[in-house]
Amino acid sequence: xxxxxxLAEVKGLGKVVEVYGEFYNNLKYLKEGGAKLISPRNEAxxxxxxxxxxxxxxxxxxxxxxxxxxAKNQLPILRLNxxxxxxxxxxxxxxxxxxxxxxxxxxxxxxxxxLKQAERDKNKKPVDRNVILLxxxxxxxxxxxxNLETLESIxxxxxxxxxxxxxxxxxxxxxxxxIDSQNGTLLTGMWFRSIGGKSGLYGSCGRNISKxxxxxxxxxxxxxxxx
Numbered sequence: 001x002x003x004x005x006x007l008a009e010v011k012g013l014g015k016v017v018e019v020y021g022e023f024y025n026n027l028k029y030l031k032e033g034g035a036k037l038i039s040p041r042n043e044a045x046x047x048x049x050x051x052x053x054x055x056x057x058x059x060x061x062x063x064x065x066x067x068x069x070x071a072k073n074q075l076p077i078l079r080l081n082x083x084x085x086x087x088x089x090x091x092x093x094x095x096x097x098x099x100x101x102x103x104x105x106x107x108x109x110x111x112x113x114x115l116k117q118a119e120r121d122k123n124k125k126p127v128d129r130n131v132i133l134l135x136x137x138x139x140x141x142x143x144x145x146x147n148l149e150t151l152e153s154i155x156x157x158x159x160x161x162x163x164x165x166x167x168x169x170x171x172x173x174x175x176x177x178x179i180d181s182q183n184g185t186l187l188t189g190m191w192f193r194s195i196g197g198k199s200g201l202y203g204s205c206g207r208n209i210s211k212x213x214x215x216x217x218x219x220x221x222x223x224x225x226x227x
Contacts, residue, residue, distance in 0.1 A: 035218035068203035126152035
């Protein structure tokens, strides 16, 4: 079992840990160590709480518990609890990546299920949403004037404090030409870029999912459970 590196003890959250490896093994190592893959909200919280001390996220981003689902000619859907957290799908995703591809299923069933959930979640406050229909098929900006609801749905009550700290956050989905070249549901993880990288959110965390030097952060004894 890979050893989890403890980065900091964050009040109200728990121990933030880090491990390196390809995605399937990342998940396995975190589980064996009693940790969960960090959510976007908890990553933002940890960054804010460790400013001037451990400075989590200053120079290195992380994979997160969120994931994207894409279908031909459709808007992307973000799930805060990615389907790729399931070991079988994580393994298939790594296998596809080793062949130079994104992982996609043979049908749009998963996308259609998530779309129904996203429509139901639209009736909830942004902080209570777990499945989100994104506003664009291309890159877009999130700040206090544009796409604030999307930012709040992803970072929860940390959205405004994190914006005040970081500024606007850009979201980068998978290129639509790639999406439209396949017929099923294309699944990726979501990367939360470093503070030095302007904290961009990448819904294209799929072609690097098998890289052994990619890191993930997780949380031990998590008390604020946002997924």
